[in-house]
Amino acid sequence: MMTKRTFWILQTVLVFILVLGYHNERAEAASPWLWDRVLKQDMVKDAMQMPTALYIDVDKELYYVVDSGRNRLLSFNRKGELLNIFNAGKALNIPFDMVKTEEAGIWIIEKGNNSLSYIALKEKKVTPNTLTYKGELVYPERIETHAGLLYVLNKATGNIISYSKKLEPVNRFSCSACPWGFVDFKIYQEKIWALDQANRTIRCFNLTGELIKTFELGDTINFPVSLAIEGTGFMYVLDRQSRDIAVYDRNGTFKYRFLEQGIARGQLSFPSEIRFDPWGGLCLVDEGNARVEIFKR
Amino acid sequence: MRLMSGLFSSLFCFSLVFLCTTPSPAVADNVCFTCHDKTLFTDKIVHQPVAESQCSVCHNPHVAKYKGLLRDHNGTLCYSCHKKSKEEFGKGIVHAPVAQGNCSGCHSPHASSNKGLVSNDLANKCFACHTDLPQEYKQIHKPFADGNCIACHRSHQADNLQLLSDKPDTLCYSCHAADTLQASHKDYPLALKDCLSCHNPHGSDRQGLMRNFLHQPYVEGCASCHQGSNKVSMATCLKCHENTGKELLANHSHITLQEGNSCLNCHSPHAGDDKALLKNKERQVCNSCHAETLARYRQKAFPHPPVKKCSICHDSHGSKNLAMLKGDGNAICVQCHETQGKFTHPVGPEVLESHTGQMVTCVSCHNPMGTDHKDHLLQEGKRALCILCHRTY
Incomplete structure (x- = not known):
């Protein structure tokens, strides 16, 4: 016969099992990332509009945000304070992505002109450039710079093309197994990490264009638009439709996902780019919420 | 006890x-x-x-x-x-x-x-839902005339779009012998493929089920676009379609395809069922890439009622708005929701979201594609939604 004591012991064990199960489930979703600060323009009626990219000037410890909707660039210091707003004398036409070079100039993708324009800061001069590759017009989408070369993602082909500063093509990064090409790429540890949205894979190339490794993301991702590689080698993939970030280890094994849809702090609307800063921050450009949020461990 | x-x-x-x-x-x-x-x-x-x-x-x-x-x-x-x-x-x-x-x-x-x-009466049951399918054509494909939909389509699920039981070309070749087809395409310089880019598998007003609307350069001759065996680039299309070229120069566009021609993702270069020469019905064309997204919204408790064309709201070439909308989140919705355009929570350029500084529009509170909340609201409409902005409510 069951005594009152046995009943309570059994009940306690049952509750313990249930609580343990719940916490195991939560552990899968746990993220070490906490909201730290935001880069945005607070002035009424002058907020950013559809920011699309972030560039980090490591030497000067500055963040540059590309404000595609208002045709301008905004610079912030490491604390997230707005320093400057720059529209190149209203010469920019849908800026989309940018890099700074050691010559104190800015290379900026202008979608409205289909141009990789060069802004000479000292001369205050904007020079538009139409890119081609083997006679075909290039539609620049994303840009990175490394070892004196400009790496441009061509939206028309999904290929990445490296150019000299004179805009002469040097190399092309593509793969036969990814006919839809790439939607984003980053350069990390002398390798190019490219995101193949259609096949939900990350392709890793060496700088001579040789495909070294492929990571299959499978059903863990829906509509990936951007990626970033952490110092540990973990890969972070931004999902624009799911409004979250999926994290994979060095072998491409899915580890966890975090963030969610919304307008509040730490929530995403139409995120467009993800990038690590050199100070341990995970930076997220959110077009829909018109801001860049920075998360820290 | x-x-x-x-x-x-x-x-x-x-x-x-x-x-x-x-x-x-x-x-x-x-x-x-x-x-x-x-x-x-x-x-x-x-x-x-x-x-x-x-x-x-x-x-x-x-x-x-x-x-x-x-x-x-x-x-x-x-x-x-x-x-x-x-x-x-x-x-x-x-x-x-x-x-x-x-x-x-x-x-x-x-x-x-x-x-x-x-x-x-399965065929009638099919047409009871698929009301946009014409039932009468001058030239009609026999399985379609027989109401034998399952000759090509699976009824529960499939790995191919439009629930086709196999790849479209494979299906065609399962009945039409390859040598016969090649003989009937004498002037076609390459191996035959992508049959549906020219032929309507149900029916047409033209011989050989050729789709009803022909691209003018195709009528004029292959050399209008083709030079040797080179692929026809997007630049060739944009030489005539200049306005489309301008539409593509936007924040977000549908330019995308490696080593190919982005136009051909959606359009047939030879023939189509309408003037736009789309490869299929517009919803199906969009679905060919955005199937998962559309399926996800369909599973919501309150999805938007089906619309005939995605292009009622979205710009299919390029857009300066989020989600490639044709206009801001107000202009699009009031096309149909006229009352809400006149009487609603304050919206427009003078009303800004407190969190983001962006203009308050219909999509500030609704996801028009569908949500799990009534009226496609982003959150439960009694309180949870309002306090996103009205924090002291």
């Missing part, structure tokens, strides 16, 4: 409820068919429970929540026996009635002349 008696009482009540709600095979043949004409439940193929006169497997003879005194929702009830089917039918692209658990949309649950209890 009190604990034990409590347990026994609970067990007794549970057993009583279980016995009352479990089908009782004893309620059978003679009882039901004294009122219900048994001849209406007989045909070449009879559903097993009907054959065994076990009406109460599916129906509760006294009272039920569901029409026809069914014991459960249509799909749930069917899958209670057809367990393997549930798993199988959930894979790949799923036919809408299957996703909705509406098995009786296509099947006769009692008896039918057809295998699998498929309804005797």
Whole structure:
């Protein structure tokens, strides 16, 4: 016969099992990332509009945000304070992505002109450039710079093309197994990490264009638009439709996902780019919420 | 002791409820068919429970929540026996009635002349939902004329778009011999492929089921666009379609395809069913890339009612707005929701979201594609939604 004591012991064990199960489930979703600060323009009626990219000037410890909707660039210091707003004398036409070079100039993708324009800061001069590759017009989408070369993602082909500063093509990064090409790429540890949205894979190339490794993301991702590689080698993939970030280890094994849809702090609307800063921050450009949020461990 | 008696009482009540709600095979043949004409439940193929006169497997003879005194929702009830089917039918692209658990949309649950209890008037049932399919053509493909939809399409789920049972070209070649086809395309310089880019598989006003609208350069001759065996680039298209070229120079565009021509993602260069020469019906063209996104929204508790064309709201070439909308989140919605355009929560350029500084629009509170909340609201509409902005509410 069951005594009152046995009943309570059994009940306690049952509750313990249930609580343990719940916490195991939560552990899968746990993220070490906490909201730290935001880069945005607070002035009424002058907020950013559809920011699309972030560039980090490591030497000067500055963040540059590309404000595609208002045709301008905004610079912030490491604390997230707005320093400057720059529209190149209203010469920019849908800026989309940018890099700074050691010559104190800015290379900026202008979608409205289909141009990789060069802004000479000292001369205050904007020079538009139409890119081609083997006679075909290039539609620049994303840009990175490394070892004196400009790496441009061509939206028309999904290929990445490296150019000299004179805009002469040097190399092309593509793969036969990814006919839809790439939607984003980053350069990390002398390798190019490219995101193949259609096949939900990350392709890793060496700088001579040789495909070294492929990571299959499978059903863990829906509509990936951007990626970033952490110092540990973990890969972070931004999902624009799911409004979250999926994290994979060095072998491409899915580890966890975090963030969610919304307008509040730490929530995403139409995120467009993800990038690590050199100070341990995970930076997220959110077009829909018109801001860049920075998360820290 | 009190604990034990409590347990026994609970067990007794549970057993009583279980016995009352479990089908009782004893309620059978003679009882039901004294009122219900048994001849209406007989045909070449009879559903097993009907054959065994076990009406109460599916129906509760006294009272039920569901029409026809069914014991459960249509799909749930069917899958209670057809367990393997549930798993199988959930894979790949799923036919809408299957996703909705509406098995009786296509099947006769009692008896039918057809295998699998498929309804005797299946073709009519197909057209009852697929109302945008023309039923009359001057030239008509035989399987379509015969109402034999399943000659090419699968009825539950498929790995191919439009529930095709195989790749489109493979399907064509399964009936049409390769040498015959090659002979009828004498001037075609390459191996035949992508049949549907020129032919309508259901019917057409033209010979050979050639789609009704021809691209003018195609009429004028191949050399209008083709030079040797080189691929025709997007630049060739944009030489004539200058405005489209300008539309592509936007924040977001549909330029995308490696080593190819982005235009051909959606358009046929030779012939189409409308002036836009789309490869298929617009929704199907969009679905060919955005299937998962559309499926996800369809599964929401409150999806937007189907619209004929995605391009009512979205700009298919390029857009300066989020989600490639044709305008801001107000201009698009009030095209249909006229009342809300005149009387609503304050919206427009003078009203800004407190969090983001962006203009308040319909999409500040609604996701027009669908959500799990009534009226496609982003959150529950009584409080949770409002406090996103009105924090002191």
